[in-house]
Amino acid sequence: MGTITGIAAIGAGLAAIGAGIGIGKIGGSALESMARQPEHSSMIQTNMIIAAALVEGVALFAVVVALLQG
């Protein structure tokens, strides 16, 4: 039980790495495009939020599996 809890925690941490990289890339490209075309900022922001929520959803699948501990 203790080992599985530890490995589940490692799995959740790996999912956090994936979410961090994914949302970081989304945020980075959103900021870059906002710098290129400030007049479309709000549309870019909306789409960034949508994409970030989708990526975070996938990461949270992994968190749920880790919570269920395998």
Add this chain to the structure above:
Amino acid sequence: MSSFSLGKIFLFASIFLASISNAFCNQENDSLSSLEKKAYDPVPDIMHHISDSHEWHFWGEGESAVTLSLPIILWTDNGLVGPFLSSKFHHNDNGQIVVIVDGHSLVKIHDKIYELNQGQKSAVFDESHHIKNGILPLDFSITKNVACMLIAFFLLMLFFIISGIKAKNNKTAPSGLLSFLEPLVLFVRDDIVKPNIGKNYKKYLPYLLTLFFFILMNNLLGLIPGSANVTGNIAITLVLSFITLIVTNFSGNKSYWGHIFNPPGVPLALMPIMIPIEIVGIFTKPFALMIRLFANITAGHIIVLSLVSLIFMAQSGLGNIAAWSLSPVAVVFVLFMDLIEVLVAFLQAYIFTLLTSLFIGLATVEEH
């Protein structure tokens, strides 16, 4: 001064330390063993705060807990076991107290209510601590989550009926409650529903507005200390996404179903692969909605509760002074996390509604 040479001081200090080190060691051993006995494990308390329960627990432990007992309604094989307050179980959770209602003997184990078989007087457990002589009837009780949903329902009705009356009579700029709710409703209509659904958005607007404000109100209520974790309960998000599944698929037109059972541009050899994938795709989209909302809200609550448990872990590990001095830091962290959770509450309601309207829009797209 010559009598106080360094050697004598050293000798005196070492004798002094040796004589009291024994006392220190004993005290350390005692406090170490007593620490090991009462090392604070935060997991059961955190799980208790997140889960549903038949009574609304405010503070206190065991017998002297301050709780609000909620009615229990069960459907057994012999019919309805009527509403009775959960105070009859006297906070008992391990099956020891048997409550007899209308001839049914009931015990409560880990917050599930079991009915003992005919003629049994008390619960009998097997090795893995499961009950052997009882069955689970269908539980329709007003539990903590149901009570909190009813509170959210009354609040939403109150806010929107008042604002609706004010909006009908109002000819000038809105003020007060209406000025807070009207931009939100217009935001949902103009930025979420209309762009994604298109022409016949008015048919779906009531459902989507209800969805948005239900999720928002329940997320925000769950942040209040002592409240129930409604949207972090997977059964509730399951129902919301199931309704989304029904609405999406019943409003799908010929082109939508055509794309599923006859994906355009796919060679005949690949059809046996594509069609099952498309059919599974009908179910994975609402499934993702369910998991996303559940995991976001539950994770947020677990983080806040863990930060508060830091204080109790410090108390059991380092003593009362460390706990008291850690409390301001922990409270600041908790405040910061709660602000993030308010943002997450809005964001998750927005995302759920946006993806639902996106799916409805995809299902009702006109063939051009």
